[in-house]
Amino acid sequence: MDVITTTGLSAASALLGAEVVERKGAGHPDTLADGVAEAISRAYSRYCLEEFGAILHHNTDKTSLLGGAADVRFGHGELTAPIQVLVNGRITAALGDHTIPVADIVTTAARDYLASALPLLDTSRWVDVRPRLTQASSPGAVHAPEPAQREASRQRWFAPRTLDDLAERHRMFSNDTSAGVAYWPLGIAEQLALGVEEQLTSEAFRAEHPYYGTDIKLMVVRHGTSVRLTACVPQIARETADLDTYIARRTQARDLITHVASTIAPEHQVTVSINTRDDDTRPELYLTATGSSIESGDEGVVGRGNRANGLISMLRPWRRGRLREEPRLPRRQAL
DSSP, X not given: OOOOOOOOOOOSSTTXXXXXXXXXXXXXHXXXXXXXXXXXXXXXXXXXXXXXXXXXXXXXXXXXXEOOEEEEETTEEEEEEOEEEEEEEEBOOEETTEEOOHHHHHHHHHHHHHHHHOTTOOHHHHEEEXXXXXXXXOTTOOOOSSOOSSOOGGXXXXXXSSGGGOXXXXXXXXXXXXXXXXXXXXXXXXXXXHHHHHHXXXXXXXXXXXXXXXXXXXXXXXXXXXXXXXXXXXXXXXXXXXXXXHHHHHHHHHHHHHXXXXXXXXXXXXXXXXXXXXXXXXXXXXXXXXXXXXXXXXXXXXXXXXXXXXXEETTSOOOOSOSOOOOOSSOOOOO
């Protein structure tokens, strides 16, 4: 494994003329998909450690969410069709004769995570978990015409008879190529995207303002000391009595964001726009039952959300996909 550090990369600071940064909030469908995949991996890994003392091979990083449908009006919001959780991948279903309750682990972990992330969502009624899991071998397991003295390790990758079938317990190796990129310090636009979203989705803020949802999305564009921050902030339908209330709280959200921005970037001129798609005359508004667009047709896919640092910075080096995919014991080496 090579670890390389270097200097001379452009810093996203006042010395760099521009930044373009996006952050998807805690309730965004892509963020939820990432969270579900990681919750399933943690639950499965915990079971394996408790039962076997080792984590068996599993991949949950191809999980996706399909949005449901909702009936939303002022003072009322409820789902009318379930959110579907598609857990696609390969998970070891047994160690020898010990069967692992994979479906139960996957379903419970997904529902528990979504219940925590979206407290207004009745996960027992409106979340349909669909595990689509196999134990097929990865490419490389060549079946010899005659019985070989030593069976190819990949043939037992997801179907081990004992822990001795886990090749990584005998030697350190990599079964894939991987690379990670990190940087520091954060630029002003990056600090704004993180700071504003974390404030608006914090437990304290949600307790004080229960009428805002968490499917917040921010785009921050900085040019010199001028910053344009565009935010989408949902409101909870049952907490919003009428259009006037919605408009007043939309204005309040803009003022709150402006205040937070002024504390993070006091030497910058920050212009805040909020819910620019709204059409008050129709009305067409960001009004939700649960605080997330996953309730109404939107989709979430692992790897399409924030990078490991919680940001999508357009002018920064970054890697695609999730960092946490398949835990190993011992940890596999990177090339």
